[in-house]
């Protein structure tokens with residue numbers, strides 16, 4: 001590992017490796033095929049402290065820093081990118097509650113988030129993807145409650161049986177647009193809140209992604225995080241952290257694809273020698289390793305900055321997510337090529353990695369959105 005780490009950081013990362021290698025990897029293909037995690041797997045992650053990795057000990061968590069969180073996500077992604085996605089989205093919701101919640105909300109949600117309840121975050125709508133500011137879901141004040149109406153789509157961590165609460169971004173004062181959005185926690189089972197279609201996906205198949213339908217769903221105002229009208233800012237700042245997690249997932253996938261490529265090209269003999277005795281193959285491996293190392297360093301740098309009080313990391317998080325996700329797609333594609341026809345078969349995990357990687361430049365902001373965030377920052381820096 002090319003990152004200098006403390007013993008505590010090394011310990012939890014090696015625990016993640018052991019867990020993913022022994023408890024997850026043997027079932028990853030089956031979970032991919034069945035589009036479902038094994039029962040109890042998320043509970044196991046909670047029991048080992050991963051679901052509360054970014055939650056302080058006083059709320060029941062492990063209280064680790066963002067670099068450790070990112071490296072644990074990367075470690076799990078090496079064996080099962082679906083499970084890494086669950087952890088990334090869940091810890092994003094932990095982070096929003098920690099940063100924006102009042103004491104009562106933190107005491108209500110964080111201890112259960114650490115012990116197995118799964119959190120989600122809902123911003124996207126059918127007609128508001130990249131243009132998140134055009135979201136239409138409304139949460140209109142009525143006495144001490146909000147009455148929520150609208151539909152969110154592509155929401156990770158929510159499925160027919162999965163997901164315990166969601167941080168919903170909705171318009172509390174629709175005429176004010178982004179300045180009229182608020183962040184509200186809605187519990188699964190609240191009357192008027194139902195899970196709609198669960199998506200049948202190309203990759204990350206075990207991780208649930210669903211439509212959320214709100215039909216006169218009544219939620220007390222005490223469920224709102226922060227002040228009214230701060231929801232869009234809370235969502236954007238939350239996504240800065242989320243994008244570091246997705247960058248970490250991309251790094252883990254790329255590292256796993258490199259390892260698989262080295263193993264395969266060592267044992268695959270053609271023309272009388274292992275195929276990686278050819279310089280052409282060695283150069284592919286060198287390129288894959290170099291760009292993946294660059295991706296790792298971008299992710300770790302953004303994670304470090306994220307923990308600095310008062311530091312806005314939109315640009316660094318976008319750079320990390322943009323570079324790492326595009327790299328994961330390229331590296332998995334190259335790794336599949338190195339596997340030849342076998343790489344196309346489900347007998348080799350590279351087939352799943354290739355499919356899993358493809359979503360990363362799309363979710364939590366497409367690569368094009370990351371470039372908007374980066375260029376806005378660079379343009380304003382030199383103005």
Ligand code: COS
Nearest residue numbers: 121122123124129130131132133233236237314364365369
């Ligand atoms: N942290 C804190 N505040 C932020 C912020 C951030 N990272 N990003 C934006 N804001 C604030 C801005 O400062 C602005 O506030 P003021 O009006 O007070 O200045 C406000 O939010 C609106 O920001 P902006 O004008 O940049 O909004 P845009 O509509 O231009 O949208 C993009 C910006 C395109 C970057 C945003 O819509 C985006 O990230 N889209 C992708 C959404 C996404 O990632 N979805 C993934 C699914 S999550 S379920």
